Amino acid sequence: MSGVATISAHALQEALRRRVFTVVAVLTLAFLGLFWLGVAKAFEEARRVQPASELLEVDVAVGATLLGLAMFAILFLGAVLGVFLTLGAVRGEAEGGLLQPLVVRPVGRSAFLLGRFLGAAAVCTVYVVVVFASAAAILRVAGGWWPDEFAAPALELAAAVVLLCALSLLGSVFLSTIANGIAIFMLFGAGLTAGLLGQIGEALSSQTLEDVGRRTSYALPFEALYQDGLHRLTSDTFGAAAFVVRLGPFGGADAADTGVLLWAVVYLGLVAVAASAAFARRDL
């Protein structure tokens, strides 16, 4: 087993033994149960107040909005999981005396960071995709609706969480555990807020607000990935239903251009290089 794989396996084993996965699984099941109840009631109520001829449009509006809501929740839950798996990886563990015995081994600091990143990224990707698939399946079973695209939004949502994991690891090189957690969640909130401002700007034709949204997409591309995923839920839907969905906060997103998506990949690489260089220079 290589050093990177050993570090990844160690991080996963720690999460398992500390019952992180048990807690996450139980609370996620509670979330999905609540979501199922909400979906069933929302479709029931919407169909009751709408004439039969408009049922299909209503199903699209309700389904897309609820899956958009679920995406927001999954992004948040995935971010919590990813950030908590990584926020104390360097400085936090060094202050506790856990890191030093590991990094003096021949495995090296970059391999240590990569191992921690891959472990957290694997957990978060599986988690996000499984919960997104579960939410979509609930909408299919309880409401008879399925998004226009399934795989791309799930993967973009997972990629958004993976970017947050990378930022959290980078932050852990410089900041104490608490400071890093606060910083990452503030960035997370700032990114989502700026994205919403961009949407509002588009609705109001405000160039300034649109610029805020666009620049934030480059500064914090996890937000662009999330917005693009939202957009893809109804990418093939037009007419009144699409109009209604795009008025709401969970469906009014824009498609990200290819440049932003490529930038997200470059961004991940830059964060990795910065984290590795900073860790290499850090006295422990």
Add this chain to the structure above:
Amino acid sequence: MGPALAAYDVEKRYGETNALRGVSLEVAPGELVGLLGPNGAGKSTLVKIACGLVRASVGRVEICGRPAGSPEAREALGYLAELFRFPGWQTADEVLTLHQRLVGHGTDAARRHELLDLVGLADARGRRVEEMSKGMQQRLGIAQALVGTPRVLLLDEPTSALDPAGRRDVRILLDDVRERGIGVLLNSHLLTEVELVCDRVVILSRGAVVAAGRPAELARPRGVEIEVDGTTRTFPDATRADVPRIVRELVATGQDVFGVRVRTTTLEEVYLERAEATAE
């Protein structure tokens, strides 16, 4: 064969503070060198530079001829930090397995048993770290430092949490390590321990070497005490070389000699003298 560890004019600055000021020392294979000094003297900083946790501002440290911190140097050393912790959820056996994997020498269960037996934890291999006493964790830390085939051991206060029996076990272990040709740099506040096991000592004060040599070489004569006819006579200026002459003279004057003790300064006295002289 070159030195197991060599430091050349090492300096370390933290802002305006000079933690190390031109420290040079060597540890030969199979040699046990004690590193002494008051708090803040720079001992732990030097050890951390040697294992690549801290970068020297000036100068260099080599482990078996390779730059400290390089993969080859890290492969050649075992390290026990002063303030270390293993994950509480891991068992003693899992801690050693993890380190075997990181060293890249496979996961030899027999070797793990041997190491745990060596540090007196043979019966605790399945016990979780969070269930261990501080002393047991320190023993596990020593076993962890011996994982792989280290040619240099850097031990930072390895006996600080151990009881007298535990300290004796570590002394025996260090003798064994020395016989296997492993060079050891032992950083400790327990001067009697250092005096008992170390071939040489290096005293650091305010980031600089203020004394170095074999404990016997560092000691100064403090006279000779001779027990004669129920009393003890002290010859404060006499040395070991003067003993035969003094005994002959006493016997010639009709006195019976029952015991002779050549007095020298203890390592603790040498240490205090040098450290205080630098502090003034």
